[in-house]
Amino acid sequence: MQQPIAILDSGVGGLTVAKEVMRQLPREKIVYFGDTARTPYGPRPAGEVVRFTKEIVDYLIQYNPKMIVVACNTATAFALDDLKEMVSVPVVGVIDPGARAALSRTNTGVIGVIGTEGTVRSGAYEHALKQLSPHIHVISQACPAFVPLVEQGNFRSTETFHTVQQALGYLREYPLDCMILGCTHYPFLSESISEVMGPEVALISSAEETVREIRAILEGQGKLVSIEAEPMHRFFCSGEQQMFKQIATQWLGKQIELTPVVWQVSHTW
Structure with a gap:
């Protein structure tokens, strides 16, 4: 039960999932790895994404996690099956x-x-949606400029709004009523995305539903922490630490104010 939940991402995007774990499962320890030195994953070939993701899992295994959460949509699309075998x-x-x-x-x-170019190219969301509801109509759009904005901490600016408007403005022509933020970086830009798409379009972040699945699996295995204990979280990044820590602290806010946190840079890559 005292084992951590390991969360990995290409950078800071997976912090959206980490925040939701802290909200829904406040007793659980987290060990987080953001591959900030090699972000973004979206434009990379599938084989490279698989290799990077496996390397991160190899690194995280030393912390004896009870579960691994792939909080990167591109890595989920390309590497999930390999990791399950690994x-x-x-x-x-x-x-x-x-x-x-x-x-x-x-x-x-x-x-x-x-989503990223890789996620959209994979067709993973369309496949998942149509498996559940064959008659659903899916409109996909790659937004390669979004991840760099988030990794630079540029969430709300005129530049950000114009970038979002340029990428998504034409989607207003379709009768869609919800939009999946198919990259865990994108909730950081939800203010601009919502402004461009309008209030009638609900923005769907996978974080909340993902953590419900995490809870169900751990509950079924009897591995949820049951004692009142203050968890210590560990956050690693493969690149420069200052921006990563700044974004994480800003995003997680009150969720980590009273929690012991270890910030480290991995020198593995």
Whole structure:
């Protein structure tokens, strides 16, 4: 029960999932790895994404996690099956939970999906959605400029709004009523995305549904922490620490103010 939940991402995006774990499962320890030195994963070939993801899992295994959460949509699309064969603990991705959340919200049956080039190219969300509801209509759009904005901490600015408007403005022509933020970086830009898409389009982040799945799996295995204990979280990044820590502290806010946190840079890469 005292084993941590390991969360990995190409950078800071997976902090959206970490925040939700802290909210729903406040007794659980987290060990987080953001591959900030090699972000973004979206434009990379599938084989490279698989290799990077396996390297991170190899690194995280030393902390004896009870579960591995792939909080990167691109890595989920390309590497999830390989990781499930690689380790003996449960491995959870963010695509299926995001698809389920969107289907529970749509009334028009027209769902937008925005993500990295790799995630959109893989067709993973469309496949997941149509498996659950064959007649759903999916409109996908790659947004390669979004991850660099987030990794630079540029969440709310005129530049950010114009970048989002340029990428998504044409989607207003479709009768979609919800949009999957198919990259865990994108909730950082939800203010601008919502402004461009309008209030009638619900933005779907997979974090909440993913953590429900995490809870269900750990509960089923009897591995949820049951004692009142203050968890210590560990956050690692492969690149420069200052921006990573600044973004993490800002995003997690009150969730980590009273929690012991270890910030470290991995020199593995």
